[in-house]
Amino acid sequence: MNLWPEKEGVRFIVSRELGRLVRWLRILGYDTSYFDSIDKRDLLITALREGRLIITRTSAFKDHHGLEMIYIESDKVEEQIKQVMAKLGLIIPQEALFSRCVGCNQILENISKQEVEGKVSPYVFETVEQFKKCPDCKKIYWVGTHWNNVKKFADRLGILSRK
Ligand SMILES: [Zn+2]
Numbered sequence: 001m002n003l004w005p006e007k008e009g010v011r012f013i014v015s016r017e018l019g020r021l022v023r024w025l026r027i028l029g030y031d032t033s034y035f036d037s038i039d040k041r042d043l044l045i046t047a048l049r050e051g052r053l054i055i056t057r058t059s060a061f062k063d064h065h066g067l068e069m070i071y072i073e074s075d076k077v078e079e080q081i082k083q084v085m086a087k088l089g090l091i092i093p094q095e096a097l098f099s100r101c102v103g104c105n106q107i108l109e110n111i112s113k114q115e116v117e118g119k120v121s122p123y124v125f126e127t128v129e130q131f132k133k134c135p136d137c138k139k140i141y142w143v144g145t146h147w148n149n150v151k152k153f154a155d156r157l158g159i160l161s162r163k
Contacts, residue, residue: 026100
């Protein structure tokens with residue numbers, strides 16, 4: 001059964017042993033939920049109900065006839081990301097990076113510099129112009145060193161759009 005009619009709209013559900021991959025998929029902009037249970041039936045039902053593609057490394061989840069999933073082979077997060085992107089033929093638009101909260105999967109909102117005064121370090125406030133906020137956990141994100149490192153990382157993996 002094909003759960004993702006549009007590649008662009010692909011959504012993931014990732015099982016609990018792949019916590020780092022969950023965070024990375026969110027950083028790369030993908031709607032990714034974290035499945036913190038070992039109940040196979042529950043995983044399958046949640047995936048179907050929410051229209052999410054299952055990503056797992058748990059062999060107990062692996063062989064389920066009739067439902068497509070990605071079974072991760074490597075224990076290295078770089079290889080895991082590459083496998084998912086290659087399997088689906090995904091290329092990430094630059095603007096998708098850091099569009100989502102790493103902690104809770106919400107789409108980040110743009111906020112003005114004034115709004116973050118006193119909430120970030122004076123250095124960050126002085127040097128950064130563009131800020132975003134998670135509407136859920138209220139965490140503030142900004143374009144900084146980390147952002148550029150992620151861009152370089154994605155570029156190195158060959159999964160980032162050049163446009
Ligand atoms: Zn959040």
